[in-house]
Amino acid sequence: MQILEDFLVKRDKGYYCSYGNFYLDPLYPVENAVVSHAHGDHASPGHKNIYATAATAQMMQYRYPKQPLSSYHIQGFTAGFSINGVELVFYPAGHILGSAQILMVYKGVRYLYTGDYKLQEDPTCEAIQIVPADVLITETTFANPDTKHPDPVGEIMKLDVSSNILLGCYALGKAQRITALLNTYLPHKHVLVHHNILPFHRIYDAMGDVRLQYEVYNRKAMKEAGSNKVYLVPPLTFNSYRHAKNVLKAFASGWERLQAQNDISLYLSDHVDWADILYFIEQVKPKAIWTLHGDGRELHRYFSEEIAIRDIKSETFLNDYC
Incomplete structure (x- = not known):
């Protein structure tokens, strides 16, 4: 199994997987959008196909009434589906109702995109489910050792x-x-x-x-x-x-x-704090960590000698690098 460094790249419209021709949480209209949750910085209108949980789709339908209902492809938690040869599975992220981590499996390698997630108890949404992955693609909104969310x-x-x-x-x-x-x-x-x-x-x-x-x-x-x-x-x-x-x-x-x-x-946050991120990484046991949505510098320093860690690279950077 070989981790593909360009499996997910940063484009102007969002994070793109060329192997399956889909975007994760794109900001602008695309052909295939896989949406982790319904917050406006992750869920946008105008896509030809939207893959989301039922709750996420319901909230998007309220916010974007002009989006055709036929564009939604509702997916249940833990029920796999495929987009152009890439296998995907939604797992609860614990962020808000319907929020999902997105596991993508391609050529035997498991890439896990967290979206926004939290570990704190919250009965109003599905509790987070931790699954193993080879590559953890994690948000870093509060990835700082000085940050600890109170009870x-x-x-x-x-x-x-x-x-x-x-x-x-x-x-x-x-x-x-x-x-x-x-x-x-x-x-x-x-x-x-x-x-x-x-x-x-x-x-x-x-x-x-x-x-x-x-x-x-x-x-x-x-x-x-x-x-x-x-x-x-x-x-x-x-x-x-x-x-x-x-x-x-x-x-x-x-x-x-x-x-x-x-x-x-x-102080009420619906994201993970520093200790939560470290615990999550320990449980997921990734071989590599890719960071996005925040400042990942502290996390990079912490894992620099233990796990391969980097920000999601732009497609231009990867092409120049190659």
């Missing part, structure tokens, strides 16, 4: 205050996870969701394993008596409400810079 339960308990809370969060994935955490650990809190978040809550209710308890925000709700309301709003709305009165402000993120000027810091 999510401890973070959500910071919201146990006698005040209404304006909580900024991403509409897909983070908002549903926060709602479930509040329902479980602070059940006396009344969860209100912005109208841009509501459709994703409904998809989670229909396709997930956890029934979320919430109400749709209305203008009077935050003015009514009581101080037990948590109003979930997307980032742009949160920024426009910076000067809102009679509420405490928080923004759910793993990034420290997004905690500035808020009344409550809320």
Whole structure:
């Protein structure tokens, strides 16, 4: 078995596998798109064929209503399929509902693309499944030894205050996870969701394993008596409400810079931290590691003498190198 250094290359439209003529999470229209999950930086419209899990396809259909339904090729977890001679299998990534790692097998070599993934417990999405691979293609969003994501339960308990809370969060994935955490650990809190978040809550209710308890925000709700309301709003709305009165402000993120000027810091990330990445690599046992989606320099230094590790190379670089 020989690892093909050009099995996956970086092109302007995304990460391309010429051996199967498909892209992973392309940003622009292509013939064959294999989509790991429905966040906008991974799932885009305009493709001829889209291979995705049922939940990812459902969320994409909401976001991109002009995308023909016939273009979707729904794939279940652990059920293999083939694109032009490359065998693929989706495995749960634990990032959001429907998120998938993409295992690609070609000429006996197993290439595993993580997409975005997390190891922390989250009942609103499928738990990550770890599978062995020869080449691990991993995101490096928080691949820094100084990064350690705190316990999510401890973070959500910071919201146990006698005040209404304006909580900024991403509409897909983070908002549903926060709602479930509040329902479980602070059940006396009344969860209100912005109208841009509501459709994703409904998809989670229909396709997930956890029934979320919430109400749709209305203008009077935050003015009514009581101080037990948590109003979930997307980032742009949160920024426009910076000067809102009679509420405490928080923004759910793993990034420290997004905690500035808020009344409550809320470190909730849906990505792996440094320790998680090291554990994951130990379990996958790859012969080589290729990095993308972040800064992989610390990971490169850590494994430089142990495992062959590099960034995904651009096609131009590989051609020049050869």
